[in-house]
Amino acid sequence: MNHNPIRLGVLGLGRAFTLMLPTFANDQRVKLVAAFDPHQTSCELFAKEFGGVCHNSVESLCADPNVEWIYVATPHQLHKEHVCLSAKYGKHVLVEKPMSISIADCQAMIDACNEAQTSLIIGHSHSFNRPVLLARQLIESGIYGSARLITTVNFTDFMYRPRRPDELDTSKGGGVIFSQAAHQVDIVRLLAGGKTTSVYARTGAWDGSRKTEGAYTALLDFDNGAVANITYNGYGFFDSDVLMNNIGELGKIKSAGTHQKTRSNLLSGNEQHEAQKKAERNYGGAAYKNVLHVPPDGFQHFGPIIVSCDLADLRLTPYGLEIHDDNGTHQREVFAHQIPRSEVIDELWSVARLGNHPLHGGKWSLATLEVCLAILESAKKRSAIIPVHQVSAESSYATEWTRDSDSS
């Protein structure tokens, strides 16, 4: 078996890359060997920090014989073009979410990779988080009977973080459905087995100055009878991370007043400043913070989630699971690793080196997009939508990283 690090080429050194960098830089199973980005300063920093080759075009990166996998982290509008080009050059692809906002584009990417016989993984998304995977394993094992009801809410400040204009335009993939429901739907599909049979939803666009969906609530049916209730509010008042031990989405301790600060920061700028401010936080930008050596305080997460099974409720925490069953309440903690999002590399390794199918493959992610689109359509038509592209989740990988501790 090939135990060599996976040689990664990066297409796009923007926000998504910035968020993945602590993983790539610290996980020995991958090596950053090349990149392309139109911003010269980001490329120079990349070359300096990682000794990687900086290409002067997308195609040049795709053609680089030293690159095994390409991490496509360009804006989602360019994913199809870049995934297809990568496949054309025989490269495997890890593409950021959202895979696309069009079913046809997702299908084109799947077809291109099939034709080239290259692998395709979509991520990171919060369904990679280890507590989600552990819950999935326990549900699959059947020890708690069937999963019946999944209850999940998330109250964030998404709408008032610095945004580019396209992020506030639903037709361009803006708003919380494409960006945030993508996480929540992926998680509940994984927990419920994958095949959504109907979607009923309401969306809210309450702020006339930011005219895209900032909230939604939806009921999803699954083919095995499970039901998921997913609710999201990105308008920045209540912060549901207080229900997650004050650990934020990115696995770091969060201070009280974060949402208030997000809102007040925004009021002091204008639209142009806002987009600029956002860009400056990216890799190589003026406000970029190197956090490569800051270990996480817990797993990344996407807000409170409870899976009600016949014989237990599984509550996801930033450290693992809190299991409520006939024996009381038990913490099943799995937080140990020091590298955020190393679960992405687990899956990458499993596919690239162990020959497994990805959990987050092309068809899987197309099906998640389909549910997100159904949320928008259901809210518009005010009726239930029946998806047609749903697929089952692949079996979980075997893992050996849990330890129990009693809390009652």
Place this chain on the structure above:
Amino acid sequence: MNHNPIRLGVLGLGRAFTLMLPTFANDQRVKLVAAFDPHQTSCELFAKEFGGVCHNSVESLCADPNVEWIYVATPHQLHKEHVCLSAKYGKHVLVEKPMSISIADCQAMIDACNEAQTSLIIGHSHSFNRPVLLARQLIESGIYGSARLITTVNFTDFMYRPRRPDELDTSKGGGVIFSQAAHQVDIVRLLAGGKTTSVYARTGAWDGSRKTEGAYTALLDFDNGAVANITYNGYGFFDSDVLMNNIGELGKIKSAGTHQKTRSNLLSGNEQHEAQKKAERNYGGAAYKNVLHVPPDGFQHFGPIIVSCDLADLRLTPYGLEIHDDNGTHQREVFAHQIPRSEVIDELWSVARLGNHPLHGGKWSLATLEVCLAILESAKKRSAIIPVHQVSAESSYATEWTRDSDSS
């Protein structure tokens, strides 16, 4: 104005009365003057404790000229007969929830009271709780803009508390829809203004040994555009009171492991024992606990509730409200009184002595039942149900019992 205590006659000294007794016994605005119950021991205790007259028939109680209001706390199947009889004798009526499980019976009670020109209040229910009323007042005032999304979940051990067979039979009013959704629906209707325009729901009956609905999740639309997401799981694993400062539904501090204990207690008995065990906890029963002089630790509540408005999220707590707005997080605490459920007497007094319309009148409660029935019907038909009997909430009473305290 008449400032005399309201002279109350009690019809039925069972579970509902037992739960209301700490209120009646301690609130000086009411006086228990008479009762009827087929159980002699309960009647004797009543006469001894309150000096009230014990009647030997329902009709005799209804005819008692010393009785102003009759508290109808008999099984819900008898409510119509008893409310109509009370009205026939010119008595005002406070009737327990559920008012009925039949729209026709609700209408008959409304008609009887209208004809007799007597007042009708339905309660207690958890929409009487002061934090709910305070949230309602703030929403009505418009200072936070419109209410947009109401998110509420409740995870209880309802299904494994000792039950009579009829409580596990939906056709007889058993299960969580008639008993528990009645609370949740009443609360969200009050917060959203009252007029539900559509109901989409899924129910769960997961335990073959207790064949009634133990869980549900539903989306409700309102005429003003608000949406409510109501979710309930009564299967006794996770306890959402941990999200309510460990204050239980009845306003008392709750110990960890309560749900586990409920389940294990049940396993040790059989069906007959179970019904008997339940009866023994009632007023005058072998296991009755006199808690008349134990002050509550917080307001009664029905689990976590967040009202998302344009300009704030209002989170209900056992002490009042936690308000999240542009200025941060503020506790608006209203917990001060020492008598549980005194809000029922507030409303009773407002109607009986101040001549106001009740918030929880007949038409209001019929409309809540209609939504509960729609939850069952929607889950069965798997489509949205459009209610036709909905009414707006009456205006809140003026109250002067809040104090602010900052927490951020």
